[in-house]
Amino acid sequence: MSGVFEGYEREFKDLSSAVQRKTQALEGMGGEARKAKLAELDGDLAEAESLIRRMDLEARTQPPEAKGRLLARLRDYKADLNGLKKDAKRLAMPRAGDASRAELLGDSASAADQRNRLLTTTDRLQRSSDRIEEGKRTILETEELGVSILQDLHQQRQTITHARDTLHSTDDNLSRGRRLISSMARRMVQNKIIMYAIILLLIAAIIFIAYKKLGGHK
Template sequence: MSEVFEGYERQYCELSANLSRKCTAAGALNGEQKKQKVSEIKSGIDEAESLIRKMDLEARSLQPNVKAVLLAKLREYKSDLNNLKSEVKRIVSGNLNAAARDELLESGMADALTASADQRARLMMSTDRLGKSGDRIKEGRRTMLETEELGVSILQDLHSQRQSLLHAHSTLHGVDDNIGKSKKVLTAMSRRMSRNKWIIGTIIAVLVIAVALILYFKLS
């Protein structure tokens, strides 16, 4: 058997055992430590693949009977390496699942917090709208009271004006009565004056006639 192949084989076996221990340790870790351990394992797997390629080249350069034995060993080593790769994928997948779960939990908490914040915002908006509605109702009530007071004041003014108009109407009615009475008095006085004129005229005529008769008899 080739000493070169044996040297590569010895390195691979030590590396494979070390990688197996690291995979077992990585399964019990979390967070950054687990990521660091997985990174070390992947680096070791790359080194193991390099050793397998070197062993394959070395085995194929040997005699057929030796080559067949060494290639059979290589198939076992490749199978072992594939198992290590599968284990690393499982560890990484578990880490991703945990990260995804944490992300989902964080997302759920964020959604819950967002929903809670939205609910608080809507509640505050509703409270603000209710407050504004209450203020508008108070303002409307105050305006209504002011309008009512203004209406009462206007009604009082109208009542006062009505009373003034009624009083003025009564006064005018009294004036009309007085004017009517005065007119009647003036009419009566006018009639008396007319009668007096006729009486005075008659008296004057009688006196003139009497004077004329007296003068006539004296002169004749």
């Protein structure tokens, strides 16, 4: 089991719990506090989505027997994240009560000041959203680079494994060659000994025959 995946998994669970608490808190909020909480919620959801991508990347680099289990768990987390996004989208929609209060404020003497504050808040939210989007793009680029590096490392590992297998095969061939040469050398020595023995026997036989012939003439 991947320790990195489990670390991302714990972070995702903690973040999901925090998003659920903020979602429940938003039910009774209004005005500036509600907008600020919605901005926090958007940031948490972006971080949760990033964790999902990291878990997916980590799961796909695992051996086949672990990869299937991790991807199955990841599908459940993706479903949980989609549910959290739906809740956040529902809460982000303008409420009728908020519209009524806005109309009342428009009729009051402080309507202009209220609009200015709303515009300022909107600008801050837009900047926060832009930073989040930029962060998402950076994370995606980093993850793509990580995938490319992992693929290169996998190819290099296969090359090293192939070279190691070739080296082992070469060592085996050399060992067999040495054994064959040693066997041939032993046979050559044996053949030489046999040949010398035959020569000695022939010489002895010739001497014996010559001796007999010379002895017979006498």
